[in-house]
Amino acid sequence: MNPNRKHWWLLVLLLDLLAAAPTSLAQTLSVGGTGSSEPIIRVLFEEFRKDVPGATLNQLSPPLGSGGALKALAAKRISLAVIGRPVKAEEAKLVGQSFLLAETPFVLASRDTRQKEGFTLDQLARIFTGETTTWRDGSPIRLILRPRFESDSALLKNMSPAMEKAVDAATQRPGMVTADNDLEAVKLINETPGSLGSTTLGLLTTSKARAVPLAINSVAPSLATLKNGSYPWRKPLVVALPPEPDALAERFAVFLRSSKARSILQRQDYLPAAP
Structure with a gap:
């Protein structure tokens, strides 16, 4: 064999080996999405x-x-998105593959456990409209709201017809505290005496929050009650990739659907999607 040709084949082999060994290369995965997904x-x-x-x-x-x-994903600013709702029909053309990663109970939580039995939906509606302003011991309820366009507000409104009207009324009450994102909401719930605000069980667990999730209609939020349907209020985590994902994003997406990832999700109060 021509020595030069032999060296050329060795170079090709070396390049192939390097391409097949991404673990040896420094790579960055850029992720954006709902704040509740950051810790998990x-x-x-x-x-x-x-x-x-x-x-x-x-x-x-x-x-x-x-x-x-999803807009950042389409603009190639990030390589993977984790969102708190399904991809809408008009958004589907902007992304490539998307899949449900997990669901976690959507909860009302408080820094203080002044009402261990929680609330009924009718009681919650009265709190959001401002008819009820105190806990059972007479201390003030400090409601933490989310912007009207956020998924948490939509989930609250979908709890019942009374809650739909009540949440709209709450956003129009003067002087209300509003958290711009999931992480700010948990921070405010944690730090505000008498707080009451929406978040997820998974975020409370992964962020090691002191806030306590409350029962609704006498059912406590947990993976067991979510799975058997007795606690129906849930928030999904959906993963979306761009039409042409890079190798690292694809590899991480595969890992997210592995048995190892499913085990981690369950330990952090997320119910993994069916394999």
Whole structure:
């Protein structure tokens, strides 16, 4: 064999080996989406890095929200989006593959446990309209709202016809505290005496929050009650990839559907989607 040709084949072989060994290369996965996904994605990525030690995670802050993340994905600003709702029909053309990662109970939580039995939906509606302003011990309820266009507001309104009207009324009450994103909401719930606000059980667990989720209609939120349907209020985490994802994003998406990831999700109060 011609020596030059032999060297050329060795170079080709070396390049092929390098391409097949992404774990040896420094790579960054840029992720954006709903704030509630940030802590659980960090936990999952740390496990993922055991197989891809050169990879790093860049989570855009402040959170982009679901709609903003899909726009950023289409504009190639991020390589993977994690959103708190299904991809809408008009958004589907902007992304490639998308799949349900997990669901977690959508909850009303408080820093203080002044009402351990929780609330009925009718009681919650009266709190949001301002008819009820105190806990049972007479201390003030400090309601933490979300913007009207946020998915949490939509989930609250979908709880009952009375809640739909009550949430709209609450957003028009003067002087109300409103959290711009999921992480700010948890922070305000944690720090405000007498707080009452919406979040998820998974976010409370992953952020190690002191806030306590409350029962609704006498049913406590948990993975068991979510799974058997007795606690029907839930928030999904949906993963979306661009039409032409990079190798790291594709590999992380595969990991997210693995048995290892499913086990982590369950330990953090997320119910994994069916494999």
